Amino acid sequence: MLPLDGSTMVLENGATALSSTGKPAEPSEQPDPHAVGTSAPEGPIVQVALIPAQGNLDILDYVVPESLAHEVAVGSRVVVPLGRRFVMGVVIQQVEHSAAPHLRPISACLDHNGPLFDPLLLELARWLGEYYLGSLSEAIATMIPSAIKVRVRRLLSTAPSALTEVADPKDRNIVEHVARHAWIPVPTLRRQLKEAFSTARLERLCRQGILLVRYQAEASVPAERQGLRIVRISTPLPELEVEVWMQRRPALWRFYEYLYHHPSGYATLDELQANFPSARAKLRLLEEAGVIEWDRLAPEPILSSSTETASQALPLTAHQSEAVRQLRASLHEGFVPFLLFGVTGSGKTEVYLQTAEACLSAGKTVLALVPEISLTHQLVTALRGRFGSEVALLHSGLSPRERWQQWERIASGAVHLAVGARSAVFAPLRNLGLIIVDEEHDGAYKQEEGLRYHARDVAVMRARLANCTIVLGSATPSLESYYNARRGRYRLLHLPERIDTRPLPTVELIDLRGTRVHGRALPLSQTLCSALEFNLAVKQQSLLFLNRRGYARFLQCLECGAVMNCANCSVSLTYHQRKAALQCHHCGRTTPAPRCCPQCGGTAVAAWSAGTEQVEQVVRALLPHARVARLDRDVAARPKALLEILNHWIAGNFDILIGTQMVTKGHHVPNVTLVGVILADLSRNLPDFRSSERTFQLLTQVAGRAGRGDVPGRVLVQTYRPEDPVLQWAASQDYEGFARYELSHRQELAYPPFSRLVLARVEARHEEEAQTVAHQFAATVAALGGHALQVLGPAPAPLLRLRGWYRWQVLLRSTHSAIARRSAAHARTLVRERLSQKAHVRIVLDVDPQSLL
Ligand code: ADP
Ligand code: ZN
Numbered sequence: 001m002l003p004l005d006g007s008t009m010v011l012e013n014g015a016t017a018l019s020s021t022g023k024p025a026e027p028s029e030q031p032d033p034h035a036v037g038t039s040a041p042e043g044p045i046v047q048v049a050l051i052p053a054q055g056n057l058d059i060l061d062y063v064v065p066e067s068l069a070h071e072v073a074v075g076s077r078v079v080v081p082l083g084r085r086f087v088m089g090v091v092i093q094q095v096e097h098s099a100a101p102h103l104r105p106i107s108a109c110l111d112h113n114g115p116l117f118d119p120l121l122l123e124l125a126r127w128l129g130e131y132y133l134g135s136l137s138e139a140i141a142t143m144i145p146s147a148i149k150v151r152v153r154r155l156l157s158t159a160p161s162a163l164t165e166v167a168d169p170k171d172r173n174i175v176e177h178v179a180r181h182a183w184i185p186v187p188t189l190r191r192q193l194k195e196a197f198s199t200a201r202l203e204r205l206c207r208q209g210i211l212l213v214r215y216q217a218e219a220s221v222p223a224e225r226q227g228l229r230i231v232r233i234s235t236p237l238p239e240l241e242v243e244v245w246m247q248r249r250p251a252l253w254r255f256y257e258y259l260y261h262h263p264s265g266y267a268t269l270d271e272l273q274a275n276f277p278s279a280r281a282k283l284r285l286l287e288e289a290g291v292i293e294w295d296r297l298a299p300e301p302i303l304s305s306s307t308e309t310a311s312q313a314l315p316l317t318a319h320q321s322e323a324v325r326q327l328r329a330s331l332h333e334g335f336v337p338f339l340l341f342g343v344t345g346s347g348k349t350e351v352y353l354q355t356a357e358a359c360l361s362a363g364k365t366v367l368a369l370v371p372e373i374s375l376t377h378q379l380v381t382a383l384r385g386r387f388g389s390e391v392a393l394l395h396s397g398l399s400p401r402e403r404w405q406q407w408e409r410i411a412s413g414a415v416h417l418a419v420g421a422r423s424a425v426f427a428p429l430r431n432l433g434l435i436i437v438d439e440e441h442d443g444a445y446k447q448e449e450g451l452r453y454h455a456r457d458v459a460v461m462r463a464r465l466a467n468c469t470i471v472l473g474s475a476t477p478s479l480e481s482y483y484n485a486r487r488g489r490y491r492l493l494h495l496p497e498r499i500d501t502r503p504l505p506t507v508e509l510i511d512l513r514g515t516r517v518h519g520r521a522l523p524l525s526q527t528l529c530s531a532l533e534f535n536l537a538v539k540q541q542s543l544l545f546l547n548r549r550g551y552a553r554f555l556q557c558l559e560c561g562a563v564m565n566c567a568n569c570s571v572s573l574t575y576h577q578r579k580a581a582l583q584c585h586h587c588g589r590t591t592p593a594p595r596c597c598p599q600c601g602g603t604a605v606a607a608w609s610a611g612t613e614q615v616e617q618v619v620r621a622l623l624p625h626a627r628v629a630r631l632d633r634d635v636a637a638r639p640k641a642l643l644e645i646l647n648h649w650i651a652g653n654f655d656i657l658i659g660t661q662m663v664t665k666g667h668h669v670p671n672v673t674l675v676g677v678i679l680a681d682l683s684r685n686l687p688d689f690r691s692s693e694r695t696f697q698l699l700t701q702v703a704g705r706a707g708r709g710d711v712p713g714r715v716l717v718q719t720y721r722p723e724d725p726v727l728q729w730a731a732s733q734d735y736e737g738f739a740r741y742e743l744s745h746r747q748e749l750a751y752p753p754f755s756r757l758v759l760a761r762v763e764a765r766h767e768e769e770a771q772t773v774a775h776q777f778a779a780t781v782a783a784l785g786g787h788a789l790q791v792l793g794p795a796p797a798p799l800l801r802l803r804g805w806y807r808w809q810v811l812l813r814s815t816h817s818a819i820a821r822r823s824a825a826h827a828r829t830l831v832r833e834r835l836s837q838k839a840h841v842r843i844v845l846d847v848d849p850q851s852l853l
Helices: 035-039 119-131 136-143 169-179 186-196 199-207 239-248 250-260 269-275 279-288 318-330 348-361 378-390 400-411 422-426 455-466 479-486 526-537 612-622 639-651 691-703 725-732 735-749 767-788 817-834
Strands: 045-054 057-063 077-082 085-095 150-158 211-219 229-233 292-296 336-342 365-369 391-394 417-420 432-437 469-474 491-495 506-511 541-545 574-576 581-583 590-592 628-631 656-659 672-677 714-719 756-764 790-802 805-814 841-847
Touching (some): 045 077, 045 136, 057 077, 057 136, 085 150, 150 169, 150 186, 169 186, 169 199, 229 250, 229 269, 318 348, 318 469, 336 479, 348 365, 348 469, 365 422, 378 417, 479 735, 506 725, 612 628, 628 639, 691 714, 691 725, 714 725, 725 735, 756 790, 756 817, 767 817, 767 841
Parallel strands (some): 336 491, 365 432, 391 417
Antiparallel strands (some): 574 581, 756 805
């Protein structure tokens, strides 16, 4: 545990802080919350949201004591007594009366330079809780950095002349003991003094001013800051062993499979121990089998600031200057949302920079969001280059203390520009004039745990509340944003050309059907191999991209390319090898897996399951002289290795880089002239209605990596279904064509943006329980929602088992978000009430879900 902020989170209240709150909190004491109310002081009554909520308690009334009247305001962080403990809270409003019989006073104020939350941020918190179906406490806890695990401690010290004033020997014993410490936590004192400890005496000594008390709010350090130990599969179990394990060592096999299919690619010891008996022994066996490796997870890497050089505003192209003109003009118009649709390399960054400049010189502040900061996003570098170190950078590598400091710096008005990933959308900038959301289509903006907010949508709401300009930028806008622009809700700014009218790379689809391919694990066509060879010969760099997302297994015919889809939901069916069945994870429909392709009669095959390592092996075997590197989640877990690889790649020390999604973002490497997509069908056939959109985005983004220098780029996309319209649009790099096609498809099937979704996920320790409760939920919500609500499912989640929880899901759809959200929330309450106390079941509601996996 670390203090959140040594200087300001700690306060010294002298003796008064304990006087009316009464007893120091001790675990073994009799709880007596009412006794202390007898002499409740007069003062204004305020509502305090407890952060985090304490069980069912989230908002309670307190009195502001005279001594704190000048500090406590709406939006202040405070310490309040709760039962026998002290917890952190945020004052949300002043009220005239309280229904509570005994009001206790606030113990301390944590914000000395004005409240951290201004009224606009509080309003945003209210909306956040309401919209994403959480409490206000939950919403505020989501906004405050690392507030999830705040603990308040009380510390004691002695007043300077304390010892001379104490005559009673028992009092003296206590005071002398305290005096031996700078500050001693009350529980420690209790432990050390044993029988000599007396609450009554402590209380009196504090009242007399002999003992001083202060409060410290602490947040636990995120595990990754400590370099959490993790384990992962390093080499898959040899085929021969698989059979043996499955039959003779089923428990060990399950353990191995759990690790092998783990979505994060690794697991922590804690997690394994929580889910498996004798996990350590099992790990030893895996170690003996040579299939695992240990590692430490480190904080996200941040490229050093030495890579940033000061930059001057560039003379704008015609398209850029029209965009900047409109954006600047809007800075005085109140809430104006823009969609900046600019092809890759069209100079969106410069548009942001010059708009930000105008906003800052008008005396207003700027908030910029990027999807991920780990690879130091180009926009971050650009902002720092243009506006210097005055830019507050909020990234997940900050310790809780550093985070608080950044927040306080921002709230105090010391910095005018904040940039960061998802949670930076809550940065307490005052007087906001402009919000920039770069790569607005990126799924990383969606928070996938706790309160599942979408930072882009929160940003739009924030701009609305702050009455300012917001610009969402992308080369491949989300269909939601594009549709909003088409309907005139957003103003559309278009940058149709690359800077210097550099051509977009040519994209070719390579038909794999009936071809002989290299590599058994994943296909590598002769065309792609020759292209790699050629690029190697002319000393240019090549990028090989594997758009793999773990666990989705679909059935595809290698002869005609057909993929089995659900007739109801138009998403691909998931293949279950053991049951030899195909199942739809939207509606739950199951059919036996066909033995041969229903379309052409050929032999169907199960999903490809291999990863980047296998691609690497094939490439190394084919091109032994190439300098090959790999960049995927495994590598990213080791930040040093990641940075090293990236820097070598940028410096041109590798010929071929093989990677997953993470290579599609960011870097401007002029010498990359060839991009190969190993198998477009992988992301195309995820059981999610957004798979076509995601595939189009991925292909466009990865193609955007090629030909950024003088030599034009070439992009080769391998597929078994070249006639797929999505791949065709991607190949012609026609976003608008794709958007028209996909929007009409969505409209037909009533998927967003033509409807709104809420995903309810029921998670339980036993599968039957998850299934039963999911059925209850579906029935309940159907009854509540009536005709305006469509209930799909229940169905098992595509990823049925995650971290020891079985997951079933119900998808709710309505043309009105409020109907879906309210029915879901109401149904959750009703179903929870019916659950037995012992039930280990969670019902998670995901509003506007981005991933249906
Ligand atoms: P995008 O973000 O739209 O993909 P970038 O902002 O990365 O595009 O711009 C691509 C390249 O063009 C960058 O190297 C950038 O410095 C350069 N650039 C942008 N605007 C101009 C301009 N007006 N004149 C010259 N070069 C520019
Ligand atoms: Zn279906």
